[in-house]
Amino acid sequence: MRFDIITIFPEYFTPLSASLLGKAQDRGLLSFGVHDLREWAYDRHRTVDDTPYGGGPGMVMKPEPWGQALDDVLTPGARLVVPTPSGRRFTQKVAGELAASPQLVFACGRYEGIDSRVMAHYSSPSSGVEVDELSIGDYVLAGGEVAVLVMIEAVSRLVPGVLGNAESVSDDSFAPGRMENLVEGPVYTKPPVWRGLEVPQVLTSGHHGRIARWRRDEALRRTAALRPDLLARLGREGLDKHDRRL
Numbered sequence: 001m002r003f004d005i006i007t008i009f010p011e012y013f014t015p016l017s018a019s020l021l022g023k024a025q026d027r028g029l030l031s032f033g034v035h036d037l038r039e040w041a042y043d044r045h046r047t048v049d050d051t052p053y054g055g056g057p058g059m060v061m062k063p064e065p066w067g068q069a070l071d072d073v074l075t076p077g078a079r080l081v082v083p084t085p086s087g088r089r090f091t092q093k094v095a096g097e098l099a100a101s102p103q104l105v106f107a108c109g110r111y112e113g114i115d116s117r118v119m120a121h122y123s124s125p126s127s128g129v130e131v132d133e134l135s136i137g138d139y140v141l142a143g144g145e146v147a148v149l150v151m152i153e154a155v156s157r158l159v160p161g162v163l164g165n166a167e168s169v170s171d172d173s174f175a176p177g178r179m180e181n182l183v184e185g186p187v188y189t190k191p192p193v194w195r196g197l198e199v200p201q202v203l204t205s206g207h208h209g210r211i212a213r214w215r216r217d218e219a220l221r222r223t224a225a226l227r228p229d230l231l232a233r234l235g236r237e238g239l240d241k242h243d244r245r246l
Ligand SMILES: N#Cc1c(-c2ccc3cc[nH]c3c2)n[nH]c1N
Pocket: 082, 083, 084, 085, 108, 109, 110, 111, 112, 113, 134, 135, 136, 137, 138, 139, 140, 141, 142, 143, 144, 145, 147
């Protein structure tokens, strides 16, 4: 899977060569291209912003450099992802959708955002590109770079082979299927007792059925306590007969 990022702050993306993502690149599972938008700003000062039409505070990113950059970077079948506080919520389900794309191109806005004609241009059916304006949450950042790091990490770990055999995405919080609309329960490792606190006995019982049941019960309890909004979404069809006993 190919990720391309267009930004005026390429240095934000040096972490991509670290840890999980670095190893996945070395194994040829993922590839990244980080591009400085100013390479497509041809005036002497490499200008990428200007004052907003209609007045108002701040600056808006000019369409011309973005058009040149995206024309060069996008390939057929790519998805263009534009982080914005006004976008569709980025969720585990959306991450799964994006993970199916051969190429994701991320447009990192700054200032008051990117001239809206850029998204309109690439949203037209003739462009052959799918455009997703996405938000990682209801708070305001200074630009799209941090949001892109979040999305890349969430999407990359869903690409087959990126996670080791020991790790699984199917039991993740929010994972489609049995964990959709649920958060994970508590986790434990050695020592069996720490500062007087013991590991729940069921986890050392070796009884896999009981362990699976306990984990689901704990996931339901934690979801009810921490994310009742998700539990409401789960609805009765998402609960099995045992769950309803809780
Ligand atoms: N995704 C996302 C965002 C942003 C965001 C994204 C792009 C720009 C460009 C200028 N300011 C931005 C804020 N703020 N909060 C979110 N959840």
